Amino acid sequence: MILELAGVHAYYGRSHVLHGVSLAAAAGEVISLLGRNGAGKSTTLKAIMGLVRVGPGTIHVDGRDVTGRPTREISRLGVGFVPEDRRIFADLTVLENLRVGARRDGWTIERALDFFPMLRTLLGRRGESLSGGEQQMLTIARTLMGGPRLLLLDEPSEGLAPVVVRALGERIAALKRGGLTIVLSEPNLQFARRLADRAYIIEKGEIRFGGTIAELDADESVRRAYLAV
Ligand SMILES: Nc1ncnc2c1ncn2[C@@H]1O[C@H](COP(=O)(O)OP(=O)(O)OP(=O)(O)O)[C@@H](O)[C@H]1O
Ligand SMILES: [Mg+2]
Numbered sequence: 486m487i488l489e490l491a492g493v494h495a496y497y498g499r500s501h502v503l504h505g506v507s508l509a510a511a512a513g514e515v516i517s518l519l520g521r522n523g524a525g526k527s528t529t530l531k532a533i534m535g536l537v538r539v540g541p542g543t544i545h546v547d548g549r550d551v552t553g554r555p556t557r558e559i560s561r562l563g564v565g566f567v568p569e570d571r572r573i574f575a576d577l578t579v580l581e582n583l584r585v586g587a588r589r590d591g592w593t594i595e596r597a598l599d600f601f602p603m604l605r606t607l608l609g610r611r612g613e614s615l616s617g618g619e620q621q622m623l624t625i626a627r628t629l630m631g632g633p634r635l636l637l638l639d640e641p642s643e644g645l646a647p648v649v650v651r652a653l654g655e656r657i658a659a660l661k662r663g664g665l666t667i668v669l670s671e672p673n674l675q676f677a678r679r680l681a682d683r684a685y686i687i688e689k690g691e692i693r694f695g696g697t698i699a700e701l702d703a704d705e706s707v708r709r710a711y712l713a714v
Pocket of ligand 2: 526527528569639640
């Protein structure tokens with residue numbers, strides 16, 4: 486397993502938000518973390534990145550215990566995180582944003598531009614002038630510049646027009662074909678279903694379902710209980 490969470494609890498200050506989350510992703514797998522607003526999807530991804538206080542419970546990346554380790558150490562192990570608020574640098578150009586993400590053993594600018602050809606036409610534009618979809622592509626491209634082996638995407642399709650969502654889904658599918666392991670957080674099944682091998686449903690900080698998309702499709706009561714329709 487490239488990622489393994491076992492009984493993870495997590496907190497914001499005194500607020501206890503995750504109550505024993507267990508999940509795993511094998512190399513090359515796309516798993517989806519589904520659940521309604523406030524269910525604990527982002528907190529789970531932040532826990533993996535060392536951005537919230539965790540304990541008890543353990544988080545392993547590639548067999549290495551990273552529980553409680555600093556974020557920069559976790560990203561150095563090859564974990565890339567695209568947070569839900571798309572933190573591009575508004576004052577920097579597209580090219581400068583990409584350079585910020587660069588690492589010696591990561592992607593080259595050329596590779597990122599070949600992967601997202603639309604960014605090539607925007608290289609000199611400042612981040613703040615981009616559309617939501619362009620910002621999302623740039624955020625993902627910047628994270629890929631770090632050469633992750635495991636990519637955490639937090640609601641990447643949120644707020645994007647349907648045509649942009651389709652383009653984004655196609656790019657994520659291409660990353661999957663390239664062998665990247667991906668954890669995709671999503672509020673609903675529609676975007677995730679074409680991409681994910683398996684899904685977990687989280688509700689109130691607990692995993693309520695884990696299985697294949699086919700198993701989830703066959704279980705209407707679970708979908709109805711825990712997912713936005
Ligand atoms: N910074 C914070 N401080 C305190 N509580 C927080 C904080 N961020 C989230 N929470 C709480 O933690 C719980 C889980 O939130 P989380 O952001 O993980 O949900 P989510 O599944 O990502 O929801 P959404 O679909 O809205 O992004 C919620 O009850 C939320 O109110
Ligand atoms: Mg969230």
